[in-house]
Amino acid sequence: MIASLEEQLKDKLKEVFGYSSFRGTQEAIIKNILDGRNTFVIMPTGAGKSLCYQLPALILDGAAIVISPLIALMKNQVDQLNAVGVNAQFLNSTLTKTEMNRVKRETLSGEVQLLYVAPESLTKEENIEFLKKANISFAAIDEAHCISEWGHDFRPEYRRIKQILAQISNMPVIALTATATPKVQIDIQKNLQMEEADIFKSSFNRENLYYEVRPKQHTKKQLVKFVKSQKGKSGIVYCLSRKKVEEIANLLQVNDVKAAPYHAGLDAAVRIKNQDDFLNEEVDVIVATIAFGMGIDKPDVRFVVHYDTPKSLEGYYQETGRAGRDGLEGNCIMFYSYNDIIKLEKFNKDKTVTERDNARVLLDEMVSYAESSLCRRKQLLHYFGESYEHDCNFCDNCLKPREKFDGEEYVQWVLRAAMETGERFNLAHLVDVVKGTPSQYVKSYGHDALSIFGKGKELEESLIKSVVRQSLLLEFLEKDIENIGVLKVTAKGKDFIVDPFAIKLSKDHEYDVEVTEEEEDAEKVPTTTKAYDEALFEMLRNLRKKVAKQMDLPP
Ligand code: ADP
Ligand code: MG
Numbered sequence: 311m312i313a314s315l316e317e318q319l320k321d322k323l324k325e326v327f328g329y330s331s332f333r334g335t336q337e338a339i340i341k342n343i344l345d346g347r348n349t350f351v352i353m354p355t356g357a358g359k360s361l362c363y364q365l366p367a368l369i370l371d372g373a374a375i376v377i378s379p380l381i382a383l384m385k386n387q388v389d390q391l392n393a394v395g396v397n398a399q400f401l402n403s404t405l406t407k408t409e410m411n412r413v414k415r416e417t418l419s420g421e422v423q424l425l426y427v428a429p430e431s432l433t434k435e436e437n438i439e440f441l442k443k444a445n446i447s448f449a450a451i452d453e454a455h456c457i458s459e460w461g462h463d464f465r466p467e468y469r470r471i472k473q474i475l476a477q478i479s480n481m482p483v484i485a486l487t488a489t490a491t492p493k494v495q496i497d498i499q500k501n502l503q504m505e506e507a508d509i510f511k512s513s514f515n516r517e518n519l520y521y522e523v524r525p526k527q528h529t530k531k532q533l534v535k536f537v538k539s540q541k542g543k544s545g546i547v548y549c550l551s552r553k554k555v556e557e558i559a560n561l562l563q564v565n566d567v568k569a570a571p572y573h574a575g576l577d578a579a580v581r582i583k584n585q586d587d588f589l590n591e592e593v594d595v596i597v598a599t600i601a602f603g604m605g606i607d608k609p610d611v612r613f614v615v616h617y618d619t620p621k622s623l624e625g626y627y628q629e630t631g632r633a634g635r636d637g638l639e640g641n642c643i644m645f646y647s648y649n650d651i652i653k654l655e656k657f658n659k660d661k662t663v664t665e666r667d668n669a670r671v672l673l674d675e676m677v678s679y680a681e682s683s684l685c686r687r688k689q690l691l692h693y694f695g696e697s698y699e700h701d702c703n704f705c706d707n708c709l710k711p712r713e714k715f716d717g718e719e720y721v722q723w724v725l726r727a728a729m730e731t732g733e734r735f736n737l738a739h740l741v742d743v744v745k746g747t748p749s750q751y752v753k754s755y756g757h758d759a760l761s762i763f764g765k766g767k768e769l770e771e772s773l774i775k776s777v778v779r780q781s782l783l784l785e786f787l788e789k790d791i792e793n794i795g796v797l798k799v800t801a802k803g804k805d806f807i808v809d810p811f812a813i814k815l816s817k818d819h820e821y822d823v824e825v826t827e828e829e830e831d832a833e834k835v836p837t838t839t840k841a842y843d844e845a846l847f848e849m850l851r852n853l854r855k856k857v858a859k860q861m862d863l864p865p
């Protein structure tokens with residue numbers, strides 16, 4: 311008796327992967343690939359995308375090419391597949407000539423079922439020639455958002471993939487990503503020339519994740535307090551710079567949290583060890599730059615903290631998606647400050663005009679998310695092109711609705727401050743003028759003599775800042791294109807000055823950051839870090855060697 315396709319698929323699933331049923335649309339996707347159709351899979355992190363190309367590769371003749379952006383990711387999957395007896399190999403720059411030849415030989419003889427290729431290796435002429443001779447069943451492009459400049463991990467080599475695959479043969483293509491705003495999705499389809507592809511898009515809603523945005527004030531205290539409240543659970547803390555990663559890892563360590571740093575500037579061996587320690591639970595918290603996490607499959611990450619404001623919502627969502635992959639609770643806390651946004655804008659200074667414009671749009675979307683008082687989940691899902699009608703009741707805005715206040719007069723003050731100072735100043739300056747702070751700049755420009763100076767002296771500085779930012783969202787203010795940070799009044803804003811109307815603004819959430827004396831002491835960051843000490847010892851060792859050599863002594 312011949313088993314039906316369904317039975318055959320189920321058997322493979324059980325036999326090779328050890329699972330008893332498919333998740334979501336996995337089976338439909340697999341059938342689509344077996345039918346030789348171009349397929350576009352958009353599913354959140356942890357949904358089980360890899361299986362969608364791994365399983366059909368085992369059924370079809372020849373090798374499936376899998377393109378994946380990171381060598382670590384490839385190695386991880388190849389190791390897992392080899393462990394269950396599948397012939398999967400990779401082709402990348404880490405192989406020796408002999409290994410390379412073996413992989414090629416086994417591919418040509420039809421033994422290899424999955425051939426993982428780094429995009430850089432795919433573009434090599436000799437590899438293209440080799441692949442032309444091989445029997446290729448289909449190509450899977452994992453993390454396909456790397457194609458789009460609108461994505462958060464743009465990789466220029468990804469844009470050449472289609473052109474190279476077309477040279478090899480007319481194989482079906484399956485693109486997979488966990489990140490697809492409508493913009494990124496269109497970009498991917500255009501670039502891969504698969505506008506006709508069958509799209510399998512599942513909801514991005516992660517019901518078990520709690521989202522919260524906190525103002526970046528007393529951030530270290532808030533962080534320590536939060537991490538301590540998690541009592542040894544697994545978590546990731548993302549920071550924007552390597553320096554910050556070191557600093558925060560150290561801060562947590564001195565507060566008795568088992569934490570380790572992870573960033574691209576660390577020695578590869580240290581990086582791998584820290585990652586393994588985290589996976590093996592020797593370490594509870596990994597403090598990392600965004601270099602950490604792609605393809606990391608740790609199901610019980612209980613929290614993801616963004617210590618610095620991230621540069622796009624795509625990246626943010628991807629990173630928070632690493633929490634609660636087992637379906638249990640996941641806390642996603644982001645610290646937000648407009649100063650971070652300004653810093654990020656400065657990074658973009660040297661980019662081309664288009665790149666800068668793109669980056670600016672992404673940042674604006676981040677600002678609007680962070681400052682809005684709407685349900686976070688609704689905003690995130692909306693951003694990914696999904697409709698979500700009701701409020702989620704599982705985010706800070708739903709659970710602790712923000713206090714509203716009449717903002718008309720304050721907005722007026724801010725706009726007038728911008729007008730009266732000639733629309734040439736940044737947020738901090740406008741805040742100083744409204745608050746009546748006689749800073750060096752304010753005095754040197756004589757702005758302390760303006761009638762608007764000190765109008766808001768009764769207000770908290772943070773409130774004035776928030777009014778400025780909300781005026782940006784209301785499009786009463788806009789950012790000057792040429793001068794980063796400079797705020798100008800829009801036509802709409804000018805109308806508002808003359809003809810104001812009632813508006814409600816929302817207050818930032820307040821956080822209780824009282825800490826015990828013990829924590830207060832611990833919060834003092836030690837002056838040297840482990841990395842610093844190691845560097846110092848290394849230098850001393852070298853010095854000793856040099857001296858020994860000069861004196862002709864044994865080292
Ligand atoms: P993605 O690439 O979508 O982020 P992965 O392919 O890394 O997700 O899979 C996430 C986890 O789900 C892995 O541990 C994988 O083994 C598991 N998984 C995938 N499919 C199934 C299934 N049908 N049943 C149970 N677990 C599955
Ligand atoms: Mg994946």
Ligand code: ZN
Pocket residue numbers: 684685686687688701702703704705706707708
């Ligand atoms: Zn909500």
